[in-house]
Amino acid sequence: MTFFIKTFGCQMNVNDSEKIRHLLEEKGLAAAGEEQADLIIVNSCAVRAKPQEKVFSYIGRVLARRNAGFPAARKIIVAGCVAQSEKDALFAKKVRVDYVVGTHQFYRIGEIVDELSSGHTGLAAGFNRRWQELVPAARARDSAVTGYVSIMEGCDNFCSYCIVPFTRGREKHRPARAIVAESESLAAQGFREIVLLGQNVNHWRDPGTGASFPQLLRRLARLPVPWIRFITSYPGYHEPQLAEVMAENRNIARHIHFPAQSGSTRILKKMNRAYSRSDYLRIIRAFRSAMPEMKFSSDFIVGFPGESERDFRLTLSLLEQVEYESIFSFIYSPRPNTKAAALDLDVPAQRVKERLYALQELQAAIQLKNNRRLLGMEIDVLVCEKHPKKAGEMIGRSESHRVVNFASRAAVGEFKRVKITGAGPHSLRGEEMPPPGNG
Numbered sequence: 001m002t003f004f005i006k007t008f009g010c011q012m013n014v015n016d017s018e019k020i021r022h023l024l025e026e027k028g029l030a031a032a033g034e035e036q037a038d039l040i041i042v043n044s045c046a047v048r049a050k051p052q053e054k055v056f057s058y059i060g061r062v063l064a065r066r067n068a069g070f071p072a073a074r075k076i077i078v079a080g081c082v083a084q085s086e087k088d089a090l091f092a093k094k095v096r097v098d099y100v101v102g103t104h105q106f107y108r109i110g111e112i113v114d115e116l117s118s119g120h121t122g123l124a125a126g127f128n129r130r131w132q133e134l135v136p137a138a139r140a141r142d143s144a145v146t147g148y149v150s151i152m153e154g155c156d157n158f159c160s161y162c163i164v165p166f167t168r169g170r171e172k173h174r175p176a177r178a179i180v181a182e183s184e185s186l187a188a189q190g191f192r193e194i195v196l197l198g199q200n201v202n203h204w205r206d207p208g209t210g211a212s213f214p215q216l217l218r219r220l221a222r223l224p225v226p227w228i229r230f231i232t233s234y235p236g237y238h239e240p241q242l243a244e245v246m247a248e249n250r251n252i253a254r255h256i257h258f259p260a261q262s263g264s265t266r267i268l269k270k271m272n273r274a275y276s277r278s279d280y281l282r283i284i285r286a287f288r289s290a291m292p293e294m295k296f297s298s299d300f301i302v303g304f305p306g307e308s309e310r311d312f313r314l315t316l317s318l319l320e321q322v323e324y325e326s327i328f329s330f331i332y333s334p335r336p337n338t339k340a341a342a343l344d345l346d347v348p349a350q351r352v353k354e355r356l357y358a359l360q361e362l363q364a365a366i367q368l369k370n371n372r373r374l375l376g377m378e379i380d381v382l383v384c385e386k387h388p389k390k391a392g393e394m395i396g397r398s399e400s401h402r403v404v405n406f407a408s409r410a411a412v413g414e415f416k417r418v419k420i421t422g423a424g425p426h427s428l429r430g431e432e433m434p435p436p437g438n439g
Contacts, residue, residue, distance in 0.1 A: 001039055001113070002032035008055055009045025011231060012197050013080055015136075015148040017043045020079070020106050022140035027110045039075045039113070044082035046167055049333035055082045063096060075099075075116050079106055081167035085336060087125045103168055104128040127169040131207075135182050138189050145193065145384055145413045147186035151179050151216070152198035157234065159261075160272045161301065163335035164199055171199075176206040176216055183220050192382055192413050193227035193253075194220070200234040202242060214241040221249035226415060227382065227399065231257045236274030238283045243290040254291055255325065255400040258284075259299035263318030264311035267304055272339070277314065284322055295325045295400035302359055303332045303352030305343035312355050319362055323370060325400045327363050331356055364425040371402070371423035378433055381418045383410045403427040 003024050007017040020041060021031065034040065040062055044055040055078075062076055077099045078090060084102040099112055102125030115122060131153075141147065154169040155162070183194050198204060204213045220228055228249075233256055246252045262268050265276040287294045300315060319327070331352050334341040347355075381404045387393035394408045396416065405427060406418050422429030 001117070002030050002037045003039040003041060004032055004034045004037035005041045005043060006034070006058060007043045008051055008058075009043075009047065009081065011148055011195065012150065012153070012199075013043050013045060014142050015150055015197055016080065016103075016106060017041075018136040018141050018148065019134050020109055022134070022136035023107065023109050024113070025137075025140060027113065029113070039077065039116070041077045041079055041109075044078060044080040046081035046085045046163055046335070048330055048335070050330075052082055052086070059097065077101055077109075077112065077116075079103075081163070084125055084167040085163060087123055099123070100125060102126065104132070107132050107134055129170075129172070131172045131174050133174070133178055135178075135185070143384075145191065145382065147183075147189075147191040147194050148197055149179060149182050149186070149194055150174065150197045151201060152204045155199040157200070157236070157274065158272060158339075160270065160340040161304065161332065161335065161338055163338060166337045168199060171203065173204050173207050175208060176211055176219070179216065180219060183223055183225075187223045187225045190413065191225065192415070193229060194223070194225050196220075196228070196230035198230075199232065200237060201230045202233045202239065203237040212239065212241065214239055214245040217242070217252060218245045218249065221245070221252055226251055227253045229253045229255070233258055235260070235280050235283060240286065243287050246287075247290040253399050254293050255295045255297070256287070257297045257299075260318060261299060261301050262304065262307075262311065263315035264307070267307055267311050270306055270340075271301075271304065277318065280318075281321065296322055297326045297401070298322070298324050298328075300327055300329045300359060301332050302329065302355040303345075303347045305332070305340060305346055307347055307355075316359065316362055319359070319366060323366050324363065325370065325402065326367065327359075329356060329359050329363070368423065368425040371425065371428055374420040374428065375423055376420065378417055378419045379404075379430075381406070381416050381430065383408070383412050383414045383416060385412060398428070404430050406430040406432050408432045 005017045005021060007013055042059055045051040076097045078097050079101040081103060083100045087100050090097060090100050098116055098121045100123045104127050105124035108124055152171060152173045154171045155164045156171045158165050186194055202213045228251055260280055261271055261273060263277055379398050381396035381398055383394050383396045385395050387395055392407050393405060394410055396404045398404055404418055408416060410416050417433040418430035419433055420428050420430050
């Protein structure tokens with residue numbers, strides 16, 4: 001049997017797909033293209049309405065091919081967050097998928113394949129209270145450059161708009177010894193950056209010793225890995241020691257994804273976010289005091305119930321004050337089981353769209369200004385992939401995760417010194433510099 005995995009959503013989903021692939025290959029299945037696979041696994045995202053719609057749309061296209069007599073996709077498994085949150089709807093809508101596998105059950109994928117081979121269909125969507133230890137082999141990973149390492153899963157915050165506690169469950173923290181062992185293995189295999197994953201990575205605690213996230217970072221920083229990153233950090237859990245550890249260890253990237261969601265304390269309170277605007281800015285200042293070169297990215301929601309013009313202007317002013325490297329911005333959409341789902345959508349839809357456009361337009365201007373500051377400067381760039389459309393071109397990432405395009409014969413995974421020669425709002429153009437001593 002052959003399989004194809006279609007992944008929607010965040011890096012956590014990507015890492016889950018890596019684990020699924022590992023389990024299937026260990027069982028003897030082989031990866032194949034979407035059109036040829038006997039089994040299609042849809043690893044889904046339910047964080048907002050739009051990604052969920054994309055999941056159902058994709059499932060519909062796969063089913064249409066099957067119904068039209070194509071040999072591909074004879075069996076379809078829906079996994080991930082949509083499977084967890086919409087398990088009943090998947091059957092009620094009669095979409096005719098073969099198996100629904102929730103976020104805590106993908107480790108049973110081998111058993112599920114056996115059931116499918118025997119002609120059975122079913123549902124596996126229960127929660128587990130304990131960490132399920134599973135490390136994907138290098139061949140199953142999405143990248144040979146970036147290694148994802150899950151350190152915790154789930155969330156106890158219950159932000160009023162967020163479905164994560166209902167799809168990922170309550171927080172579970174992975175033991176430090178397992179995190180270190182996987183990270184050591186990635187370093188030994190030549191991975192160039194390690195990315196620690198969790199819904200609230202900075203709330204991680206070792207289940208046995210109680211060691212904190214900064215203590216874990218200090219330990220991992222001893223590894224021979226050029227860059228260590230972590231996502232996502234929750235502002236309500238900030239510890240001053242985190243900035244200290246980062247400042248002490250140069251291989252921890254000077255970049256944090258730090259979701260604000262809103263620049264208005266009033267809206268943050270309605271969102272059940274455990275910090276104010278002033279708290280958030282105080283943390284930003286602390287990081288930049290310890291590391292002046294520190295850069296940030298963020299998430300923002302516009303059109304949250306009750307958001308006034310003043311609230312929205314406060315969000316715009318937060319962008320101007322922090323000068324983010326990048327942001328992800330979304331229109332609020334009610335999610336099942338959340339407290340905010342009961343609130344009236346009192347901001348007119350057209351005005352919400354206008355606010356989103358204004359937010360994105362301002363951020364594009366900030367990114368262009370930030371990128372133009374780099375013109376003529378030399379920066380270190382990690383080569384991530386060949387340019388898919390331009391022969392001889394490589395795509396790299398800067399320490400702050402900026403996209404850098406440049407002509408090079410470098411291998412994927414190499415670091416190159418690049419002089420910035422062009423700047424747009426979403427990427428940089430550069431010229432590879434010769435190694436020191438080569439003129």
